[in-house]
Amino acid sequence: MAHDRDDHDHHHDHGSELSEMQIRVRALESILTEKGYVEPAALDAIIEAYETKIGPHNGARVVAKAWTDPDFKKALIEDATKAVNTLGYVSRAGDHLVAVENTPQRHNMVVCTLCSCYPWEMLGLPPVWYKAAPYRSRAVKDPRGVLADLGIALPRETEIRVWDSTAETRFLVLPMRPKGTEGWSEEQLAELVTRDSMIGTGFPKTPGAPS
């Protein structure tokens, strides 16, 4: 498993690394297509799904539903995969989704220190910062410092619970419903739910605040 070959970094500037990578990926795609292992149309369809269909709007609908329907919230906390799959209007969740609820006493935050595990079906593909060393290294040791980097301050006594996604369980943070949203519809509420609020590195938008 030692790989000295082909792993050399050539320290090109950004532009030429881009074109070098384009050439390398195209070459591999050609090989696999010529061999009949994949078809380009299948690759196009995978990419299109993650660019258009599967994104944080799915998780936002789940959170908004939980904010407005106590029975759904209960079911979501008990078995998130099962609860999400009763909705029909968001992407199906596979095994094994766990929803973790923020309260005034406890703030939840999700990380994958070993790679980049993330609830794709609910949030789409993870952003670069989630997969990068600063977040992966610090989230488990200094979560308050990470939140401070992001402009988030929690009360000193609030417990911070960090969930390191080290297996195939996927965690979705259920943020607290913003004040001033009484009587709002599920659709209106979903607009307030940000991607980062479902990772635990942000809060939902506040009604009336500039977005």
Added chain:
Amino acid sequence: MNGVHDMGGMDGFGKVEIEPNEPVFHAEWEARTMALVRAMGAAGAFNIDTSRFYREALRPDVYLSSSYYKKWLLGLQNLLVDEGYVAREEVEKGHALKETKVPPRGKFTRDQVERILTRGKYMRSTQAAAKFKPGERVRAKNINPVTHTRLPRYVRGHVGVIELNHGCQVFPDSAATGAGENPQWLYTVVFDGRELWGADADPTVKVSIDAFEPYLEPA
């Protein structure tokens, strides 16, 4: 393996910076790489644990200096060559040149895409009774396998509490090296921040991992 991928608790990587309105992909090759990895995995060429192992096995300097999807591409190339699906000379020439091993599930076609948009199942039937119950104290073993493991270094030797039992699931340490699924009980184990990082650590912090039963011993 004790690689640089196991980053929990390392210092010096700087601030976390969120890119506003980040696009799903920053370049077309990133999208193609993601799709190729998913497609070849779905064709049965490898499981998720093996693909992770190949990214971890990149040289530490390469791992740290490569972008996320560059690591995916390098890992994929090495895996496909080692497993005999592609010849190294083909990677160099950019064309298929010879007969190589065909993925177990055959060609990955467009009509199969919907299937892979939902996560696969890792739950398996129970092999034996679970050793631990929620509320029990356990110690993460001090193990240092040279192959793939999902027990991060920062918890090894430390005592935590079983919080959840997630059932019996595919054991990555076995699956990554082709040794079979070897299903094991999976638990969420929660550690006090001071247990992990010392007496000066923030007393309000708790950190959990999902740990397979072979990673744990009674405490």
